[in-house]
Each structure stands twice: as structure tokens, then as C-alpha cells.
Amino acid sequence: MPRKKKPLLSIYWDCQNIKITSELADKLVNFVKTRGSVSHQRAYSNWKQENGDRAKYIERLGFERIDVPDTSKNSVDYQLIVDATQEAFGDKSADIFIIVSGDGDFSGLLSILKAQGKKTVVFAREGGSSKVLLDLADEVQPIERSPDTAKLPVFRDVSLLIRALTHRSYVNEHANAGEDNERLEFLGDSVLNFLSSRFLFNRYPEINEAQLTRLRSALVDEVQLADFANYLEIGKQIRLGKGAIKDKGYNNESLLSDTFEAIVGGYFLDSGLDAVWEFIEPLFIAAAESFDDMQTDISAPILVDSKNRFQQWTLEHFSCHPEYIIVDQSGPDHHKEFTAEVQVQGKVYGMGRGRTKKEAEKRAAENGLKKVGVL
Structure with missing residues (x-):
């Protein structure tokens, strides 16, 4: 009886979606050995941007x-x-095509391969790949999640997570890196404002609009969002350009805060509002408990931001409005810092710094309130 012919297998590895590791390379080669014989083993990338030692290893x-x-x-x-x-x-085509990617852009390719009578196997990250792609595959071989992303929500479309972690400085240096995370940051900011408003509205039914506004500001301000990012260990995952790395962008509060917002925006597009809420609610609860630990006076009759409070004081004492002046700005584009002064009738009452003009003015007002004895 003639011996059954071993099937031929070809590997097509998208190294920009599934990064090169020696463990994965070994796993792919061993998988082919257990299923048949190799036809092609192809790995795709802009190789000037890949780690040289890993490139030599897979070669x-x-x-x-x-x-x-x-x-x-x-x-x-x-x-x-x-x-x-x-x-x-x-x-001389392979019988089995192994696609190493979680990118939904390969869904059409799988349809073509199946129409040609080919079996398709997809190697993709657990919980971080296109559902359409995985549904089309004849077989899915999961790649374990990186320990670095263990605290983040599971994205069905991993490309959204990658974009959320991509700072514009990285895109400036890697022209094929795709879109940066600024649009997702914009979306995430809106999602966080809505969810934080709903959370505080339900948690504190006894306080008024001004008090809720102040608490919301504290819950989703730059410092608090950076704390969330540090807890989730986002810093070491951000894709930064060389200049931003040199400026220690991984530890920069502004950059961490922005990236956290981008992740929220990306997860909203990926899985919807309910999934975002499940991810964010424990963080909000922990932060709110810390507010209570600090004995935040949420029952105070007047709980408004520092600029409004300073304006109330100047109207009461001088019958005029304070004037805010940006006196300095410094730092690279990804890490701007503004310095503001608050003046009343030409006299400086406070100075403050922040990553935005609004934040700098707010801190100037806080220092002004301290100077006149209100805080």
C-alpha cells in the first residue's frame, strides 16, 4: 500500500502585528514538523527597523x-x-497556509485560500485579534498574551490597542507605523467624562452640580489618569520615538494620561461602552475611596474650581475680574509646560505651571487663593 504523502505547509508571518520572539519562531517550526513538510517560511517586515539578533535567529x-x-x-x-x-x-502550492497575525485585513486572504481548497491555520494573540479572521480560519493556535499587557482589557482587534499605544513621536520616526493615538485620545476623553459623571452621580446622590463637577475634575485629571496608567503598567508598553524616550516619556504624567485615554477610546470602539465600564469601574471605585480617605469635603455648599473661587474673591474685594497671562512655555511638543500668572489690577497674586494653559491658570488661581488666605 503506497505511503500517504505528507501535506506541505507554508508560514506567512506578519512581524509588524506579531512581534518576533525566539519562542514563537521555534513553536512555528515545530508545528510544521508535526503536521507535514515545509514549503515556505516567510517573515515580512521593514527589516531595518527590526532587532538584528532576532532577525538572524529566525533566518x-x-x-x-x-x-x-x-x-x-x-x-x-x-x-x-x-x-x-x-x-x-x-x-507547487502548500496544502496548509499558516498566517501569523491577528489583523482583520487578512480575512479576504483566508477566503481566497479556502476557495482554492487550502486549509488555513491562524496563529494570533489570545483575546487580541480580529474575530472575523479567527472565525474564517480552519484552526486557531493562540499565542499567549504578553505579561506586559496582562492588566489591560482584552481587545478583539489588537490593531486598536497598538494604535492606542502609539505616540506621534514614534510615527514621525517610523513612517509605516500607521496612525498615532491622538484621535483615540480625543474619543477616550469623552468616554471617561461620561462614565465618571454617571459614576459620581450615582455614588453621591446628596451633592449638587458644582460639587459633582469638582469631583469629576479630580477623578479624570492628568494626575489621576497617570496613576491609573502606572497601575496598569502602561508606560513600558508605549511606542515612543527616540527623542521622547530620551526625555523619559515613559514616566511622563502627561503622556501616560493621554495614552490611558487613548486605550479607553480604542476599547470603546473595539468592545462597546459596557465593556469599558467593566474595565474602568474598579479604578474609579479605588480612586473615590482615596478621596474619602483624604476627607474630601463633598458636602461643602461651595465646591467649585479654583478659577471661579478666585474670581468670586476679586469681585468681592475689587469689583473686577482677574487676568490670566501665559508668561512662559517650554519643552518639546510632546511635553509642553506652560507658566501662567494671575493678576488683579496689575498685581501678581499667583503663578502656576501645567501641561495646558488651562491647567497652568488653574494652579495660578490656587496659589492666588493661598496667598489671600482663602485656601
Whole structure:
């Protein structure tokens, strides 16, 4: 009786979606050995931007490194799709195609491969890949989540998490890195404002609008959001450019706060408001308990921000409004710091610094209130 022919397998590895590790490379090679014989082992990236030692390691295992120097978005995806499709329609095609990626852009490729009678196996991160892609695959081999992301919510579309962690300084230095996280930050800020408002409204039914506004400001201000980011160990995961790394951006409160907002925005798009609430509620509860520990006087009849309080004081004593002047700004674009003065009739009452003009003015007002004995 003739011996059954071993199936041929080809690996197509999107190294920009699933990063190179020696463990994963070994796992892929061993997987092929247990299922049949190798046809192609192809790894796609802009190889000038990859770790040289890891690149040499996978080359020693027989991987062909396909260099995609094109800096346009999704250029790696396009090249991988073209090569896999050409093989599928060729005379010496593999029987099983292994796609190493969680990117939904490969859903169309899987449909083409299946139409050609090919079996498809997807290696993708646990909980961090396109649901459409995984549903199309004949077999899914999970890649364990990185310990660095264990505290973050599980994204179905990992590309949203990657974008949320991508600072514009990284995009400036890596033209094919895709979109930075600023639009997601904008969205996340709105989601956090809504969820924090609802949380405080339900937690403190006895306090008025001004008091709720003050508490919300404390719950989602830069310092508090940076604390959330530190707890979640976001800093070491942010994709930064060399300049931002040199400026210790991983520890910068402003950058941490912005990235946390971007993650919230990305998770909202990925899984919806209810999922975001499940993720964020424990953080809000812990922060609110710390407010209580500090004996925040939420029952005070007047609980408004420092600028309004200082304005009330100047109207009472001088019958005029205070004037805020930005007297200095410094630092790179990703870490601006503004210095503001608050003046009344030409006299300086306080000075403050912050990452935004509004924050600097608020701190100037707080210092002004301290100077006149209100705080």
C-alpha cells in the first residue's frame, strides 16, 4: 500500500502585528514538523527597523526574510497577501497556509485560500485579534498574551490597542507605523467624562452640580489618569520615538494620561461602552475611596474650581475680574509646560505651571487663593 504523502505547509508571518520572539519562531517550526513538510517560511517586515539578533535567529531556522521598505500604511499586509495568493494559485502550492497575525485585513486572504481548497491555520494573540479572521480560519493556535499587557482589557482587534499605544513621536520616526493615538485620545476623553459623571452621580446622590463637577475634575485629571496608567503598567508598553524616550516619556504624567485615554477610546470602539465600564469601574471605585480617605469635603455648599473661587474673591474685594497671562512655555511638543500668572489690577497674586494653559491658570488661581488666605 503506497505511503500517504505528507501535506506541505507554508508560514506567512506578519512581524509588524506579531512581534518576533525566539519562542514563537521555534513553536512555528515545530508545528510544521508535526503536521507535514515545509514549503515556505516567510517573515515580512521593514527589516531595518527590526532587532538584528532576532532577525538572524529566525533566518537560521530557515525563514526567508521579506523586506518591505515601503513606508505606506499596510504595505506589509499587501505584500504578504500578494505572495500567499500567488502561491495558492501556483503549481507547487502548500496544502496548509499558516498566517501569523491577528489583523482583520487578512480575512479576504483566508477566503481566497479556502476557495482554492487550502486549509488555513491562524496563529494570533489570545483575546487580541480580529474575530472575523479567527472565525474564517480552519484552526486557531493562540499565542499567549504578553505579561506586559496582562492588566489591560482584552481587545478583539489588537490593531486598536497598538494604535492606542502609539505616540506621534514614534510615527514621525517610523513612517509605516500607521496612525498615532491622538484621535483615540480625543474619543477616550469623552468616554471617561461620561462614565465618571454617571459614576459620581450615582455614588453621591446628596451633592449638587458644582460639587459633582469638582469631583469629576479630580477623578479624570492628568494626575489621576497617570496613576491609573502606572497601575496598569502602561508606560513600558508605549511606542515612543527616540527623542521622547530620551526625555523619559515613559514616566511622563502627561503622556501616560493621554495614552490611558487613548486605550479607553480604542476599547470603546473595539468592545462597546459596557465593556469599558467593566474595565474602568474598579479604578474609579479605588480612586473615590482615596478621596474619602483624604476627607474630601463633598458636602461643602461651595465646591467649585479654583478659577471661579478666585474670581468670586476679586469681585468681592475689587469689583473686577482677574487676568490670566501665559508668561512662559517650554519643552518639546510632546511635553509642553506652560507658566501662567494671575493678576488683579496689575498685581501678581499667583503663578502656576501645567501641561495646558488651562491647567497652568488653574494652579495660578490656587496659589492666588493661598496667598489671600482663602485656601
